[in-house]
Amino acid sequence: MDVLDAGRSERPGTVVADTTYGPVRGHGDGAVVAWKGIPYAAPPVGDLRFRSPRPPEPWSDVLDCAVFGAMAPQGHDTSVPLDPSMRIDEDCLTVNVWAPPPDGEPRPVMVWIHGGAYCLGSSAQAVYDGRLLVERGDIVLVTFNYRLGALGFLDLSSLSTANRTFESNLGLRDQIAVLEWVRDNIAAFGGDPGAVTLFGESSGGGSITTLMTVPRAEGLFHRAIVQSPPATSVYGAERAATVARRYLELLDLPAEGAGDLIGMPVDDLVKAGDLLVDEIPTRVPGTLAMAPVVDRDLVPHYPVAAFQKGLSHRIPLIIGSNKDEASIFKFMRSPLLPVSSEAVQQMFTGLAEDNPDLSPERLAEIAAAYPDATKSRGVLALSRDAAFRMPVLWVADAHSRHSPTWMYRFDHATPMLKAARVGAGHATELPYVFGNFGTLNPDPTFWLGGRKSTLEVAGRVQRRWLAFARHAVPAALDGSKHWPPYTEGTRSTLLIDNHDSVVVDPDHDMRIAWGDEVMGFS
Template sequence: MTASGAVRGFVDDDVHVWRSIPYAAAPTGDLRFRSPQRPEPWDGVRDCTKFGSIAPQGTLTNLPIESDLEPGEDCLWLNVWSTGVDDTARPVLVWIHGGGYCIGSSAQAVYDGRNLATVGDAVIVTINYRLGALGFLDLSSLSTDEHVFESNLGLRDQISALEWVRDNIAEFGGDPGNVTVFGQSSGAGSITTLMVSPRAAGLFHRAIAQSPPATSVYGAERAIGVAHRFLEILELTPDRVGELCALPIDRVIAASDQLVDEVPAKTPGTLAMAPVVDGDIVPGYPVAAFRKGLSHRIPLIIGTNEDEASLFRLIRSAMMPVTPGAVNEMLKGIAADHPDASHEKLAEIISSYPDISKAKAALAISRDAGFRMPSLWIAEAHSRHSPTWLYRFDQATPMLKAARVGATHATDLPYVFGNFGTINFDPTFWLGGRKTAMEVSGRIQRRWLAFATHGVPAAIDGSKHWPPYEETKRLTLIIDSTDTVTSDPDRELRETWGDRVMGFS
């Protein structure tokens, strides 16, 4: 039973499953660019055994989405896996999926929560939220007395979903006082942003951020420019902005797609749509807020993959610069956004990467600017007042190593959920390595679940002890075929980049 009405799920191998429980009303018509509203109550029992519509999205990112998942604006729903519907208060883990703020869904097979729930006797929740122009295009500067547009709608959706968890999860066997948010890529970036959002305070008690692009949060000036370009693509003038709520959704998504492709091509290292500093949901730049001690006082696990950028070269995506030319343009853009920064410092950073004109160095700079350094800056700052653990995911199967892909962006996902082989023509185990991968997956799952249950990622199976991160030793867990703990493994990188947060504004 939820606050809106009764729901019917099903049982899968002793795990209770509910799909597509609405946590908000369909954001259609006048609600298209507004904050999520409570769903209308229903009579009787709502069937929640099948996935509903996923968030409207384009196809320009070349990322695999199951072909049977249909997009539609009535997409604000969540899924629940629970090992028992009784009086036991189980730890709750809420997953926020990634996809560059423009693609993805909680209905993707890799995010099926049954295995994870079973290992930890836990409740797993996966949520949808609005994407692309519908979720992360800030049109608030175009608001009129007649037509009001709000900022950071995707984040507002996530907050609404977390409020649903707080108010309803006890009915599904979960403990509303023990909620861990975990996510990857833009899902992790959402988490690091929510960790400095006053509106999200108290809605979660622990956080796990896997490969967060934490500096991909932009200011109002950049947001205004993108909003006006969006209108240009749709051949609308600002005095016709009210028509956006009535346009066919396909036209909106086509314009969003064009921006997704156009913006990073013009300004490498930036995303078309991402969280925006609005003084409300996002009061300031998140990494800077962490550095000022303004993050919520909760335990945090944060980390990155060793070869983050190689995925974007493989799928030929402009979302991340991977060629020497694009990386050079990214560095010029960062320098322009930080005119008071020392040119000597930027030169020092560039010179620390040998063979800057070659692809390997370009991939390394892109990885470090987009993922590694933001995570290190956050870990260092957050550890000053709250328990923090830092990791680096190095595990890669023989096939991924042979293909020069390595432990790239998103290869950690099947390890966390224990779901391998969820995409067609998956080459992961073509040269073996399944046994090792399953062992690594088991260790990660047990650590993540122990953290959600007790606030400490201590696997009780004899796995390597993982000490908290702190500024004297900077102990870091290297996740590979065998886990190791290393002191300050990225020391040279960290010292070269320094303490100053470098990103686009």
């Protein structure tokens, strides 16, 4: 579609955009128009359960897009702030767009992948509301729902038969379907399909590091911002088959009865998935029950290994992690990350078993880099570095050999978060990126003050992210500290705090202790 034809006013406060599947009505206040709940795929129900996304049925009447679509089926984990009024349904494959009223001028596009350990979350979470970011950056913003947990990241392909096919990496396939939808439709909303920035956090960031090595995704996005990715939490087909068999056991199904999953109530599938989500990381700390799988089909290689072999897409990249990633998992008592000395020791045992070339002496060298390894502070640091900091460094080192790369570390925390010993914990940077503070109920962020400095930090983060989306260079152009590219020669890293600073190789000792060999579970 010619961008000059993008959008048309239907009545005051609304704009209709014509997509490849039918017209959609957005609602706005003059500054930003929002289209919510646009179907990008057919409902993945019945025979389409555990199958790749299919195109939706076209429609001819204008589809009113005033409210978010249903969120993907998932457990009710209180650690993720979700609106209790939100509907949960398998028919969840919808996309949301925020944009200035289309005026014929193509704008950069930012596509957000929400996190939640591949089993939780929704694009409707208030922290992801796109209005402020669009107003500040004059961009088009896309968020979306994708299948989660057992329905999205449990690989049942080993149970396929002549009569029933189960496909792998369904959540990733949904994400690719969204990127294809953006390519084909975003011009209708005033966006430039040739300037798409994919950004995401936690499992959303891990999805991006995986997609950056997926041939089918190449060319669908042109730059990436990756926040706190568990980049090594991608598993092999044999391990995936073992997890699939355990899932059937939790449902009292024999292997030959896998076909019964198609007709089972979705609540039963989610409950069994929740049990698995708790069980797997408890038995093998440092691993996830459900995550992307190297199926040699959609995902041909372990992503971090693919980065190291020079197989990642040639696009500019911003990547980083938070100073105190692990603290929030201890605060929530979550099994998703090992936060006790016993669990960390089990994690190291698993590393040794999964990496036969990893000697006890080598593990001892790593542990020696953490003088408080038996205390809470050292345990959290070890867990943080294994899950986030080292995978980020491995990816940045490899990608910077052929494409522009920038590294950050998010260090800022409000006085309240510091007092609670959360600090710059996992996901605490999210409101800084979107500008949406006060989305928790109640929200303790500013109980001890710090609002003014926090909003200043948020402004700098947003300006850098938006400059990258527009120019492929994160230049804030507002007098902020210059952010040089990351290379293996300098390892320049932007430390984001009350006052930004650029530090050369800030994690030198930790990086040397861990070494260059990629460690992970398969």
